[in-house]
Amino acid sequence: MKEPILTLVVPCYNEEAVLKETANRLRAVLLSCAQDQLISFRSTILFVDDGSRDQTWAMIDHYAQENQEITGLKLSRNFGHQNALIAGMETARPYSDCIITIDADLQDEVNAIRKFLIKFRDGFDVVYGVRDKRETDTFFKKQSALLFYQIMEKLGVKMVPNHADYRLLSRRVLDEFVNYQEENLFLRGMIPLLGFKSTKVYYNRAQRFAGESKYPLRKMLNFAVDGITSFSVAPIRMVTYLGGMVAGIGVLIGIYALIQHFIGHVVTGWTSMILSIWMIGGMQLTAIGVIGEYIGKIFKETKHRPRYIIEKRQLTHTSFETKIF
Ligand code: UDP
Ligand code: MG
Numbered sequence: 036m037k038e039p040i041l042t043l044v045v046p047c048y049n050e051e052a053v054l055k056e057t058a059n060r061l062r063a064v065l066l067s068c069a070q071d072q073l074i075s076f077r078s079t080i081l082f083v084d085d086g087s088r089d090q091t092w093a094m095i096d097h098y099a100q101e102n103q104e105i106t107g108l109k110l111s112r113n114f115g116h117q118n119a120l121i122a123g124m125e126t127a128r129p130y131s132d133c134i135i136t137i138d139a140d141l142q143d144e145v146n147a148i149r150k151f152l153i154k155f156r157d158g159f160d161v162v163y164g165v166r167d168k169r170e171t172d173t174f175f176k177k178q179s180a181l182l183f184y185q186i187m188e189k190l191g192v193k194m195v196p197n198h199a200d201y202r203l204l205s206r207r208v209l210d211e212f213v214n215y216q217e218e219n220l221f222l223r224g225m226i227p228l229l230g231f232k233s234t235k236v237y238y239n240r241a242q243r244f245a246g247e248s249k250y251p252l253r254k255m256l257n258f259a260v261d262g263i264t265s266f267s268v269a270p271i272r273m274v275t276y277l278g279g280m281v282a283g284i285g286v287l288i289g290i291y292a293l294i295q296h297f298i299g300h301v302v303t304g305w306t307s308m309i310l311s312i313w314m315i316g317g318m319q320l321t322a323i324g325v326i327g328e329y330i331g332k333i334f335k336e337t338k339h340r341p342r343y344i345i346e347k348r349q350l351t352h353t354s355f356e357t358k359i360f
Contacts, residue, residue: 049088065104080105109346208229223262278318
């Protein structure tokens with residue numbers, strides 16, 4: 036049997052501090068896996084520069100010229116982690132038998148790649164990298180992640196807990212994946228929806244090798260809200276139920292107010308009036324907010340804008356046949 040061609044897809048946003056080490060470690064893994072006949076010698080690493088403002092692209096460009104197994108893609112601006120991954124996956128699809136997405140910061144243990152590939156050889160189409168422990172994460176990050184998984188599960192979205200975007204996908208899965216053309220794609224929720232035979236590989240998540248996290252709290256919150264609203268209309272339904280409940284309470288309060296009116300104690304109703312105005316006002320604002328969130332989604336989707344724009348390519352696969360490792 037011919038060995039499969041693997042492409043490692045690595046999104047990079049201002050990663051000049053780690054890139055050299057990342058490139059070296061990934062090349063070493065690629066080479067050793069190729070020597071053990073797990074993958075073809077034509078396997079490559081695809082760095083996707085997500086509009087970095089530092090030397091990231093210059094470095095990728097340089098490595099790609101020096102090494103046949105290193106390729107690069109430069110997006111025209113910062114499109115975000117998910118879109119950078121998608122750009123890499125779609126670019127690699129035509130010439131890869133499988134791809135593995137991995138962060139540039141070496142937080143994901145590179146040695147797990149070999150385990151992913153063994154699972155792939157055993158016939159799995161999707162391999163999820165799952166963090167063994169999250170001891171390198173802060174207490175807050177751990178708790179908020181847990182809460183997020185719980186909410187998602189309640190909403191009926193199947194996700195693999197403690198799995199980030201470190202995963203292997205076979206060509207078959209990628210072929211199906213490209214049919215999902217929605218703009219706001221949340222990979223962690225999407226991939227399980229595709230089905231196929233999947234498994235998990237556990238690994239230890241290390242500290243960032245260098246540089247700092249590109250996911251501040253604000254981005255994390257956006258990511259969570261997007262994740263929820265792209266997969267579920269449950270929040271809207273909740274608001275509807277809440278609205279019904281509030282309307283019911285309103286009727287009771289109305290009856291109470293009328294009775295009070297006929298008894299003659301009109302002024303005593305002031306407190307409850309103020310309370311209900313604020314309560315209902317709050318509910319309405321929340322409801323409008325949730326609905327607005329979905330309308331915003333529809334607005335964005337109907338424009339059918341591209342998810343990313345490629346500015347430059349540094350690919351070697353066009354001349355695959357003549358190149359060796
Ligand atoms: N990243 C990206 N575009 C962005 C933000 C991040 O391509 O807008 C990349 C980043 O270079 C890294 C990966 O996505 O390779 C994960 O980001 P980071 O390590 O900052 O996230 P964290 O591990 O802190 O969640
Ligand atoms: Mg990281």
